[in-house]
Amino acid sequence: NAGVTQTPKFRILKIGQSMTLQCTQDMNHNYMYWYRQDPGMGLKLIYYSVGAGITDKGEVPNGYNVSRSTTEDFPLRLELAAPSQTSVYFCASSYPTSGRTLSYEQYFGPGTRLTVT
Amino acid sequence: DQQVKQNSPSLSVQEGRISILNCDYTNSMFDYFLWYKKYPAEGPTFLISISSIKDKNEDGRFTVFLNKSAKHLSLHIVPSQPGDSAVYFCAARGTGNQFYFGTGTSLTVIP
Numbered sequence: 001n002a003g004v005t006q007t008p009k010f011r012i013l014k015i016g017q018s019m020t021l022q023c024t025q026d027m028n029h030n031y032m033y034w035y036r037q038d039p040g041m042g043l044k045l046i047y048y049s050v051g052a053g054i055t056d057k058g059e060v061p062n063g064y065n066v067s068r069s070t071t072e073d074f075p076l077r078l079e080l081a082a083p084s085q086t087s088v089y090f091c092a093s094s095y096p097t098s099g100r101t102l103s104y105e106q107y108f109g110p111g112t113r114l115t116v117t
Numbered sequence: 118d119q120q121v122k123q124n125s126p127s128l129s130v131q132e133g134r135i136s137i138l139n140c141d142y143t144n145s146m147f148d149y150f151l152w153y154k155k156y157p158a159e160g161p162t163f164l165i166s167i168s169s170i171k172d173k174n175e176d177g178r179f180t181v182f183l184n185k186s187a188k189h190l191s192l193h194i195v196p197s198q199p200g201d202s203a204v205y206f207c208a209a210r211g212t213g214n215q216f217y218f219g220t221g222t223s224l225t226v227i228p
Contacts, residue, residue, distance in 0.1 A: 004160070031214065042121070042206060042218035043161070050214065058215055090160050096214070102168055104149050104210055108160030 006091050006109035013081040013116045021076040021112050023091030031094045032074040036087040081116045088113050120144050121209050123219035131227050136194040138222050140207035149210035152192050154203045197226045
């Protein structure tokens with residue numbers, strides 16, 4: 001059981017290039033999330049998905065796109081990379097439960113450190 | 118606009134003593150709160166949570182207190198251990214299952 005895996009771990013992009021950050025989870029979680037963390041800041045939600053085929057914008061979606069064709073995978077696409085997208089990107093998944101066992105805890109991947117120069 | 122705030126960037130505590138980490142929020146619609154722990158070069162890991170209908174939740178050495186009228190929550194760690202040294206983030210659940218994170222507090226437990 002690998003949990004949430006992210007590739008690559010590090011990447012340097014030139015301004016204007018594009019790339020896809022990969023995220024896979026093997027816990028059969030229906031919810032998946034993409035966050036970015038800038039130095040000295042908290043995590044900001046970019047996009048999230050409540051299930052295959054369903055995605056929605058978070059706080060900071062501009063410059064990014066996502067797709068969710070399977071339960072396991074939730075890739076994040078950067079088009080026309082800009083220096084402002086230099087950050088650490090975290091993918092997370094969760095299986096919200098209700099009732100007596102109410103839980104919204106998220107399981108995070110190790111992150112992708114992206115530098116755009 | 119930071120809806121979840123952790124005003125103390127760092128905290129140092131002696132081993133065996135209590136660590137108290139604080140978090141304030143502005144949105145009264147938040148209905149669930151979580152604390153995560155993060156080591157360098159790793160993703161955050163879940164620590165403890167609390168629903169807005171409760172005012173306290175305890176799990177071993179960790180207790181989270183929620184004061185809804187003050188829009189304030191705190192994490193107590195007793196007794197603190199050197200392995201607790203990490204960055205702690207509080208997070209809140211908003212509408213549409215979106216989550217908002219604070220900027221983190223770096224805890225150092227001194228042996």
